[in-house]
Amino acid sequence: MTHIAFFEPSWVAHDARDWEIRGSYKYPSLLGDLQERATITVLMRDLPPEDDAHRQRLAADYGVRFATLDTADDAGQHAAEALAEDYASAIAEHAPDIVSTLNGRMIGHNFALAQAAHRAGCDYVYRIAGNDIATQTAVHETAGRPMQGTAFLANLAAQERYAVEVARTAIVMGGTERARAAELTSDPGKIQICRRGVDRDHFAPPERPAARCEKILFVGRDSAEKGIDLIEAAADMLAEERPGIGFTIAGDFAEREDGNRRYLGFHDYAALPGLYRDHHVLLLPARSEGFPQVVMEAMTTGLPAILSRVLFSEDFGAEDGVTLVEYDPRAIADAITSWHDDPAAFETSRRQALAFAETHFDAAKNSALYHRALLGETG
Amino acid sequence: MSGALGPVARRYWFADSAALAAIRDAEDPPEWEAGDLPVTVFCLDEESHGALRNVLADDENVRLVDACEPGRLSDILAAELDREMARHLQFAFRAIEDFRPALDLVSERLQALQRRALCTDMLAIGPYDSEQSAADLPERTWIPSAAIRDALAGKDIADIAALKAAVAELIETLDCAETKLIAGACYLTADEIPVLTGAEREAAVWRARTAAAWSEIDRLRSEKRVRAGREKALAARHERDLTRQAERSRREIDRLHRAAGWRGRWRARLTRLFGK
Numbered sequence: 001m002t003h004i005a006f007f008e009p010s011w012v013a014h015d016a017r018d019w020e021i022r023g024s025y026k027y028p029s030l031l032g033d034l035q036e037r038a039t040i041t042v043l044m045r046d047l048p049p050e051d052d053a054h055r056q057r058l059a060a061d062y063g064v065r066f067a068t069l070d071t072a073d074d075a076g077q078h079a080a081e082a083l084a085e086d087y088a089s090a091i092a093e094h095a096p097d098i099v100s101t102l103n104g105r106m107i108g109h110n111f112a113l114a115q116a117a118h119r120a121g122c123d124y125v126y127r128i129a130g131n132d133i134a135t136q137t138a139v140h141e142t143a144g145r146p147m148q149g150t151a152f153l154a155n156l157a158a159q160e161r162y163a164v165e166v167a168r169t170a171i172v173m174g175g176t177e178r179a180r181a182a183e184l185t186s187d188p189g190k191i192q193i194c195r196r197g198v199d200r201d202h203f204a205p206p207e208r209p210a211a212r213c214e215k216i217l218f219v220g221r222d223s224a225e226k227g228i229d230l231i232e233a234a235a236d237m238l239a240e241e242r243p244g245i246g247f248t249i250a251g252d253f254a255e256r257e258d259g260n261r262r263y264l265g266f267h268d269y270a271a272l273p274g275l276y277r278d279h280h281v282l283l284l285p286a287r288s289e290g291f292p293q294v295v296m297e298a299m300t301t302g303l304p305a306i307l308s309r310v311l312f313s314e315d316f317g318a319e320d321g322v323t324l325v326e327y328d329p330r331a332i333a334d335a336i337t338s339w340h341d342d343p344a345a346f347e348t349s350r351r352q353a354l355a356f357a358e359t360h361f362d363a364a365k366n367s368a369l370y371h372r373a374l375l376g377e378t379g
Numbered sequence: 380m381s382g383a384l385g386p387v388a389r390r391y392w393f394a395d396s397a398a399l400a401a402i403r404d405a406e407d408p409p410e411w412e413a414g415d416l417p418v419t420v421f422c423l424d425e426e427s428h429g430a431l432r433n434v435l436a437d438d439e440n441v442r443l444v445d446a447c448e449p450g451r452l453s454d455i456l457a458a459e460l461d462r463e464m465a466r467h468l469q470f471a472f473r474a475i476e477d478f479r480p481a482l483d484l485v486s487e488r489l490q491a492l493q494r495r496a497l498c499t500d501m502l503a504i505g506p507y508d509s510e511q512s513a514a515d516l517p518e519r520t521w522i523p524s525a526a527i528r529d530a531l532a533g534k535d536i537a538d539i540a541a542l543k544a545a546v547a548e549l550i551e552t553l554d555c556a557e558t559k560l561i562a563g564a565c566y567l568t569a570d571e572i573p574v575l576t577g578a579e580r581e582a583a584v585w586r587a588r589t590a591a592a593w594s595e596i597d598r599l600r601s602e603k604r605v606r607a608g609r610e611k612a613l614a615a616r617h618e619r620d621l622t623r624q625a626e627r628s629r630r631e632i633d634r635l636h637r638a639a640g641w642r643g644r645w646r647a648r649l650t651r652l653f654g655k
Binding site for chain 2: 076148
């Protein structure tokens, strides 16, 4: 049987939430019934305790064998060679046929894994979870570190090209990412779109959907690339223009209210459908994303979405229940207003979003695609 | 680059003082580990010849050729091409910083290509920034040696400008396999970049220096992590050694205990109670 090794972020004792998201939701949804066709090893620097419920479930129900990775786990520009050596040692010890990652990982990790896999002669599958260079640029520049034109950025670009070139298959989440990845390789045929998909029973739409668009929802991390500044600016504009409209900004925020904005903390997997059902529109004007899970979850729950044009123009057309906007608070406010002022148009978009989600975001369909890509099966 | 590239490819670097100045002036160049690609350096002036002789004299991968004498370039190049064993050549008119992992892949591709040319991507390093290069840098192309020999045969290459023109002309005619790999970065010389002055230059210098400082912070953080990792590994080994030592002692006591037997154990207890 084919042996696949996934090189994952370390378990961290003080970040229980990260492991909960991975262990309870992300890994099970990606692995599905993969154990029927492959033996699965998950490698981490530090493993969750043996009596951890998610670890036990992954081992018992998904056939995961956990193994410790002897590494400093440093993907920095000056540690790439050491990380590649650590990964190479693990590959020599466990002798997988295929190496990849389940969690989206930074370019440095993928570069090191690509190097190690290439040296060992095993298949490397690059799961590109988003534009890491754009994300790092947004995050670092917010922190005052210059990025454009720097050697640091040049190094990331060189590493990313190398990893894509070495990969047997590159998995991306959406059309925009496929178009970007196609520019990185001389063989765009190796790029496949495989989303994680959504359990449609769990994210069922409300029985009685809202007739009017009044409650706007953002779900995501409090990170520079997410466009929260744009949401807040649009909310400020609408505070006077449409006082009936409220914004919920949910993720890892300190809970508080500020005018027409309400900030919420973490919602676990069980609580997410309720959060979506309690709102009318998803707003995500992000500057860098792969194909966010929240878009799939929200649309499956019956929320039309307002998304950034730059990131989603290859994924959604005019009748898919999505309004695409520029990085401009006025454009975001206008998109919300047009649905708020025209309930019939809003209802049409809601139905379009549901139909699109049913066709494209079903977890079972996407899981089969992902497993075929991972195992290198064509057709 | 791996030693396997030795007979496969070689760089011909036409070095002059401007190329050395470009290296010296770069505030924030990529810090990539040097590869072992064989290089023949044609020193075009006394300054470059003297400086490179000092730096590279002991490097087995580098062959220095004195091409300072005006009008001799054509003969010197023809002589080098006559003795050339590498199947592909890269003509570099700028200093190059190699991205070694990609260069290793290039080497593998070249071995498979046989007589076709291969085109890679290169970045361009200026004094203050590193950017995607213009598409027409000759350094991007690995040219089959036979093609360059044919192209230059009988031509009088009077100077470096004539050579650049001949190489550019040849590259346009080559059947080139493409790869998007970034094989390295070229240091652009002063005459190839816009001149910045005043506040604009000041801002660019400080931006580059800030970027380099952040890069240094990255390096120090990685060093710290490696050191912490080593210390952790040492502590774990010490702990393991102590556990093993305790286990060995326990086993030895058990063994002695068993060897003494039932009678011996009782004799010891009675001795403790009543004396000998």
